[in-house]
Amino acid sequence: MRGKDFLDKMEQIDPAYIEAADKPAKKKNNLAKWTAIAACLSIVLLAGFFAFRVKNDTLSVSFGGITRDYKKDLSITADEAAIVWPWEYKTISEQYTTVIVDGRKFISRGRPISASLLGETIGTYDVIGFDFLTEKEYRMVSEVRCISHISKNYIVAVNLGGEFYVFQYSEYEQPANLGEVLDYYSLAQTLNFDRFTIRDNSAEKEYLLNDDQYIWDILNTCRDAKFIEKDNVWDQNKKYIGFTATSDALGVYKRVFYVTSDGYIETNIFDFRYTFEIGADAANQIISYAAENSAECAIEPYTYSLVGTLVEITDEFIFIDDSILCSNQSKGMVFKIPANDLRIRRHIDFERIGVGDIVMVNFTGNIDVEAGNIVEGAYSLSRAAISDGEVFVNE
Amino acid sequence: MEDYEIVELYLSRNEAAIQQTSEKFGNRLRLLAYNIVKDWQTAEECENDAYMQTWNLIPPHSPKSYLYAFLARIIRHISLNCCRERARLKRSAFVCELSEEMEQCIPAPDNVECRIDDLAFGEAINGFLHTLTKEKRNIFIRRYWYLDSITAIAKRFALSESKIKTTLFRCRNQLRKYLEKEGYVL
Structure with missing residues (x-):
């Protein structure tokens, strides 16, 4: 028997179980909405991939600072497999994820922090990792330090193998008001509002903001704004702007900080949803200021994607040829993905992705054309399927 | 009606x-x-x-x-x-991936045509599902019966994607062990 048969045979499951699994699940906490937003981001990623100018049957696609002419109407899927990596295939920040400092449990945010943002040393503590495959617990003694301007009760930096990573307090604690959050995390120092999106006639547009000081001044006048627990504040139809929230000190990448015209701010920076009612006056001052002091820019997707045929694997690079997507195949380019990054290498060594496979690479940097099309910031590799009449993945 | x-x-x-x-x-x-x-x-x-x-x-x-x-x-x-x-x-690529995941549940996968009849398989799989908590059971069924993506399951149950992956991985292992222990020949 093979997996295919097993999948088919699953239809023998008791009807009562099938019905039960189709009932809406009770939401546990405020994380639900943010998961939905994350899902939206991944759609944006794919939509952004082909969201450009049309020339007959050709689509000009921009990613990583370059533009490519690809065939129109290609359909690409790269569904994730439910992989739990063996311990040796995990990066050190994936291996060691928990530290307890003076009775408070902190969980890794998986993001490195530069030494210039570190504060005083808190002490040395056991950092704990757990291997789900062997159910074995690992420990290493590491230095834990404060992060400049941020309360050590909420975010700390942990040394893992010579590099510091951001760890966040794991429990859900409701702040009394906005002032507490502004102070605990020194948001005015640790977070820059330099990019935002706004929905205009159901299309999203993105803008670069010149200076965010005025916004922090306004938020500072709202320090007494109460934390809102209600789950139904959000309404996609209301007017809002969403600032991109990326911060090395907070260990967050492209999260979101909404300001709605009816007087709320809402963010997922702290994993749990934080909503405060700042009042319509303050909110509209922020929205107006942002509109008047910004310039429209190209929409920046959550991450970039590169799709093509894996044509060669060396110790240093894997080579991906995008001819298969090109309207003129002779104009295909070969891209070099650094293969010494474990997050890429493990897909080759463990997942057995190999030469000839159609693959998708996700990356956050640029493509260095002068260095021979090196893709910077590649962090994942997956098998992909392209359907346009020429390529497909068979079972 | x-x-x-x-x-x-x-x-x-x-x-x-x-x-x-x-x-x-x-x-x-x-x-x-x-x-x-x-x-x-x-x-x-x-x-x-x-x-x-x-x-x-x-x-x-x-x-x-x-x-x-x-x-x-x-x-x-x-x-x-x-x-x-x-x-x-x-x-079809996704179905192929799910088949690969399911293969991890089979004690000794082979190319021989399925040897277990529907009735016995139903008994085996339902017996296993009965051993799971309600949440794990629902996650397992969403993935392998409804063929939901990891993202969709995470959204549905308000859990992180890594939690869903881990739960599914453990369920697959548990199912393989259950089938081995109960002596089902697939």
């Missing part, structure tokens, strides 16, 4: 049965098919085929107390086959 009344229509060969089924379950069934084939037109074709098969299967079946599950099972089967027959359909 109550489920048992719709089944009565089928049993009496009254064609209004299909219309009533479509009105009551059409959206859910189409969504289920779409979830597998990821194409609305194909999903509609699967839905129509499912009504036709239901018409042919009732009687002899009489699913008065589990009509939705009965219909859902039919449309799942049709949708999966549709994916495989139309290999160009982009969804």
Whole structure:
């Protein structure tokens, strides 16, 4: 028997179980909405991939600072497999994820922090990792330090193998008001509002903001704004702007900080949803200021994607040829993905992705054309399927 | 109309049965098919085929107390086959991945045609599902029965994607051990 048969045979499951699994699940906490937003981001990623100018049957696609002419109407899927990596295939920040400092449990945010943002040393503590495959617990003694301007009760930096990573307090604690959050995390120092999106006639547009000081001044006048627990504040139809929230000190990448015209701010920076009612006056001052002091820019997707045929694997690079997507195949380019990054290498060594496979690479940097099309910031590799009449993945 | 009344229509060969089924379950069934084939037109074709098969299967079946599950099972089967027959359909890659995941549940996968009959397999899989907590059971079923993506399951249960992956991984291991321990030859 093979997996295919097993999948088919699953239809023998008791009807009562099938019905039960189709009932809406009770939401546990405020994380639900943010998961939905994350899902939206991944759609944006794919939509952004082909969201450009049309020339007959050709689509000009921009990613990583370059533009490519690809065939129109290609359909690409790269569904994730439910992989739990063996311990040796995990990066050190994936291996060691928990530290307890003076009775408070902190969980890794998986993001490195530069030494210039570190504060005083808190002490040395056991950092704990757990291997789900062997159910074995690992420990290493590491230095834990404060992060400049941020309360050590909420975010700390942990040394893992010579590099510091951001760890966040794991429990859900409701702040009394906005002032507490502004102070605990020194948001005015640790977070820059330099990019935002706004929905205009159901299309999203993105803008670069010149200076965010005025916004922090306004938020500072709202320090007494109460934390809102209600789950139904959000309404996609209301007017809002969403600032991109990326911060090395907070260990967050492209999260979101909404300001709605009816007087709320809402963010997922702290994993749990934080909503405060700042009042319509303050909110509209922020929205107006942002509109008047910004310039429209190209929409920046959550991450970039590169799709093509894996044509060669060396110790240093894997080579991906995008001819298969090109309207003129002779104009295909070969891209070099650094293969010494474990997050890429493990897909080759463990997942057995190999030469000839159609693959998708996700990356956050640029493509260095002068260095021979090196893709910077590649962090994942997956098998992909392209359907346009020429390529497909068979079972 | 109550489920048992719709089944009565089928049993009496009254064609209004299909219309009533479509009105009551059409959206859910189409969504289920779409979830597998990821194409609305194909999903509609699967839905129509499912009504036709239901018409042919009732009687002899009489699913008065589990009509939705009965219909859902039919449309799942049709949708999966549709994916495989139309290999160009982009969804086939996903079905292929799910098959690979399922293979991890088989104590000794081989190329021999399935040796376990439906009744015994049903007994095995339901026995295993009974050992799981409600949440784990629902996650497992969402992935391998409804063929949901990890992202969709995470959203549904308000859990992180890594938690879902871990839960599924453990469930697959538990299922393999369960089948080994109970002596099922697949």
